[in-house]
Amino acid sequence: MKKYPGIKFILAHAGGFVPYIAYRILLTVLNEKNKAQQAWTLIDQKHQVPEHLAVLKQFYYDIALSASPAALPSLLEVADPDHITYGSDFPFAPPAVVGFLNGRFEEYRMHSSLRAAIDRGNAEALFPRLKA
Template sequence: MTTARIDVHQHLVPQDYAQWLGAKGITAAGGRPLPEWSPESALALMDRYSIAAAILSLSTPGTHLGDDADARTWARRVNETAADLVRDHPDRFGLFATVPLPDIEGAVCEISYAYDDLDADGVVLLANSHGRYLGDPSLDPVMADLDRRAAVVFVHPSDLPGPTVPGIPPFAADFLLDTTRAATNLVMHDVPRRYPNIRFILSHAGGFVPYASHRIAAAIVAETGRNPAECLEDLRGFFFDTALSGSPAALPSLLAFAEPGHVLFGTDWPFAPEPGVAYFTGQLDTYPGLDRVGRAGIDRGNALELFPRLAKVV
């Protein structure tokens, strides 16, 4: 087992942000109560699971609850909180900056601040923002700015723009569909080819993308007339994390589909509680379909291609 994992899917939940959500009547995300979080508890968890560094991101619902001004204010506050933590622990934490989509102007402004002033490692974008999915042409100004910066973009699911099914919490199935919709829409609108410098990471092994990739490609071909091999190439070109997906059911499809070097370690802590982290990390550690080189790539090496600064500190 490696002693220097890099976790690309770990969240922060600042106390003031959680209190703000609570004042808005939001006490859960994805069907799970907002978890307790602190830098100290994050570091302790990381030490228990051989995680040398974690790239922190804000989970759904993000900061845009309907008001642009509020969304900009809270995106800035969360990003500055996370940046302070990275400065205090540069060898343990990184930052995926949050942006207030669907506010395009606010998002571009926060991307500039995150990169130019906070030295962010990348940006987290929700798969959909109030029903507007990544890939929507209205988001092209954001994509153009991210492309200019050769950004790493972590795509995290949000609530589907529709009702939930009683008894089925969103994190169990809806989140996987949300990520799949975003990936499909990105390829449908040719974003990976129009903005080739962006490196997208799809959370939770890409949702249903690896398993349904040929079916998705067929749908894109029917809609756009594009070459099916090109569509599959674009889908395979995403990066994928293993959060809640290091199982003997999910890993064969993911590893058979993703480009070599495009699978990254993730936990989804603290929204995934520690027993979940233990279970899926343990399944990944004992999966017989990975050799030593492949396992080391997932644990650390593949992430270093995206975040080379961590090679010096972990």
């Protein structure tokens, strides 16, 4: 990310397992010596953890096949809300699967401005030339 700051990476499917292993990623960026102690210190001081995981907020994420009650909250915990876009995985996923997960997304309780941003606004900001 530092070497190529102009590249905007989009991690498909809510980043896959990235939100799930965010704290393992944290451990890899800490010094070799006393990693466990450093991690617990950061976790105990919750306001410091996002600073160390800021690199994850630089990525963009789509929600293709990932709007489940387990995946979406994990993504929202790790990602910058302005970096989450809608995705369906159509035509690769069967229409019934896309429809089912779209239904889960519609049922997920979130502020209407966040839903509008994920549905369209964030993608328009990422790809301004495609804005209608």
